[in-house]
Amino acid sequence: MSKVTPPKYVKQVLITLQSRGYLAYLVGGCVRDMILGVHPQDWDICTSALPEQVRELFPRTLTVGIRHGTVTVLINSHAVEVTTFRSDGSYADHRHPETVSFVGDLTSDLSRRDFTMNAIALPPDGLVIDPFGGIEDIRRGVIRCVGEPPRRFEEDALRMFRALRFSARLGFGVEEETLAAIYEKAPLAASLSPERVRDEIEKMLLTNRPQILLTVIEAGLLDRYLLPRRGEPASELIRLTALPKKALPRWAGLCAVLERHGLIASAGEFLSALRLDGRTQRCCGDCCELLRTEPPRTPKEWKKLLNRYGVDTASCAAQCSDALQSRRCYAALRAVLKSGECFSVRHLAVTGDDLVELGLRGKELGEMLNFLLEYVMDYPENNRRELLLQLVRGTEES
Ligand code: ATP
Ligand code: MG
Numbered sequence: 001m002s003k004v005t006p007p008k009y010v011k012q013v014l015i016t017l018q019s020r021g022y023l024a025y026l027v028g029g030c031v032r033d034m035i036l037g038v039h040p041q042d043w044d045i046c047t048s049a050l051p052e053q054v055r056e057l058f059p060r061t062l063t064v065g066i067r068h069g070t071v072t073v074l075i076n077s078h079a080v081e082v083t084t085f086r087s088d089g090s091y092a093d094h095r096h097p098e099t100v101s102f103v104g105d106l107t108s109d110l111s112r113r114d115f116t117m118n119a120i121a122l123p124p125d126g127l128v129i130d131p132f133g134g135i136e137d138i139r140r141g142v143i144r145c146v147g148e149p150p151r152r153f154e155e156d157a158l159r160m161f162r163a164l165r166f167s168a169r170l171g172f173g174v175e176e177e178t179l180a181a182i183y184e185k186a187p188l189a190a191s192l193s194p195e196r197v198r199d200e201i202e203k204m205l206l207t208n209r210p211q212i213l214l215t216v217i218e219a220g221l222l223d224r225y226l227l228p229r230r231g232e233p234a235s236e237l238i239r240l241t242a243l244p245k246k247a248l249p250r251w252a253g254l255c256a257v258l259e260r261h262g263l264i265a266s267a268g269e270f271l272s273a274l275r276l277d278g279r280t281q282r283c284c285g286d287c288c289e290l291l292r293t294e295p296p297r298t299p300k301e302w303k304k305l306l307n308r309y310g311v312d313t314a315s316c317a318a319q320c321s322d323a324l325q326s327r328r329c330y331a332a333l334r335a336v337l338k339s340g341e342c343f344s345v346r347h348l349a350v351t352g353d354d355l356v357e358l359g360l361r362g363k364e365l366g367e368m369l370n371f372l373l374e375y376v377m378d379y380p381e382n383n384r385r386e387l388l389l390q391l392v393r394g395t396e397e398s
Helices: 007-021 029-036 051-055 106-111 136-138 149-155 160-169 176-191 192-204 210-220 233-242 247-260 267-273 277-290 301-323 327-341 351-358 362-378 385-397
Strands: 026-028 044-047 069-077 078-085 087-088 100-101
Touching: 007 026, 007 044, 007 069, 007 078, 007 351, 026 029, 026 106, 029 136, 069 087, 069 176, 069 301, 078 362, 087 106, 100 160, 149 160, 149 176, 160 176, 160 192, 160 210, 192 247, 192 277, 210 233, 233 267, 233 301, 247 267, 247 277, 247 301, 267 277, 277 301, 351 362, 351 385, 362 385
Parallel strands: 044 078
Antiparallel strands: 026 044, 069 078, 087 100
C-alpha cells in the first residue's frame, strides 16, 4: 500500500482492543487517504467491542457519540473515534436512521457506509478487507455507492452532496449509476437542513474544483435555494478557481455568478436561506453590488471605497473582479493599502477629541472630520496633526 502509516497512538488503540480479543480495524476516510498516499485528517476505528467495553479499556474517553456507538478515545493530546460495528435501521427523514443496532460483523458495518472507497477496513496486521471493490475504484478514480445508489440516497440525501464533494476534492469521477441516481433523487435534498447543505457547499467551494457546483445545480440539489433556472453559469463557475481558497471570496464569487445568471435574487437572500452568518451575508451582498459598477481607477477612488466598505469587503470585491471579470483590481488595492495612506477618519492624525477642544460639536464635528478625510485623501503627505489642526482653526475663523 502507501507510505502513509498510522501514528503510534492510533496503533496503540488498535492493539489494545485486539489484545483483549476484540476485532479492530482502521476504517473509512483514513484508509482511503492512506491508499491515496495522503495524510488523513482524522483516524477512525471500528470494532466488535461494545461502547461500554471500549470505555473500560481506556482511561480517558468522551461519550458524546455513544448513542451511535462512538467512543472518542483520548491519548495525550490526540483523539481517536472508536465505533462499534453497526448497521443502520430504516430512514424516515432521508437523513437519520430511526434506529442503529450494534452488529457482530465487519461486513454489515462496511455495507452501511456511503461509497466503496470509504468502505475498506485495515486491521493492525494482516490483509485489507475490501468487500465492495473500493481499492479498485480508488485506483480508477471512481466514486461509487455501496449497494443500490437510489436506495442509498433515499436513506440519506446528504450522500448526494458527499459524492460530489469527494469528486471535487479528489478529482474522481462519479460512477454512471451513482450519478444518474443523484439526478433522480435530487428533490430529496430539499429535506436536508440548510446548515448541512451550507457546510457541504462551503467544502466544495474550498476545493481545487469549485466548478463541481455546476453539477450540483444542474442535478437540482439546490433547487430549494434557487430561482427557476434561466442562464447556465458553466464557464463562469470555473473562474472561481482563480479566487483564493478562502470562504469569503469564494462565497462572494459564487453569489456574483448566480446573481448574474438570474439564479438568485440577491446574495443576502440566498445566503440567509443557507444560514450563513451576518458578516458573510453583508460582505457578499456588497461585493455583488460593487461588481455591478465600474471599479475604481485612481488611488483616491480606492480609498473612498475602502472607507465605505472596509478592507475585507474591498479585498473580496477586488479579487472577485479579477477572477470573474479579468481585471487587475487586487494589485491596485494592495498598492493603496501598502502605501499606508489614510482612508478612514480613524486614521486621521487628529481625533474627534481634538476637534471638541477646538469647540466643534455634533454635526459640525462630523462634517469637519469628513472634510479632513477628503483633504488627506487628496494630499496624503499632509496627514499631520499640527497641519490639520491649523487647517481646522483656519476654516473656523473664515
Ligand atoms: P473526510 O476526509 O472529509 O473526513 P471521511 O470519509 O472521513 O472524509 P467522515 O464524514 O469523516 O468522512 O465519515 C467517516 C466515514 O463514515 C466515511 O468514510 C464513511 O465510511 C462513513 N460515513 C460518513 N457519513 C456517511 C453517510 N452520510 N452515509 C454513510 N456513511 C457515511
Ligand atoms: Mg473523516
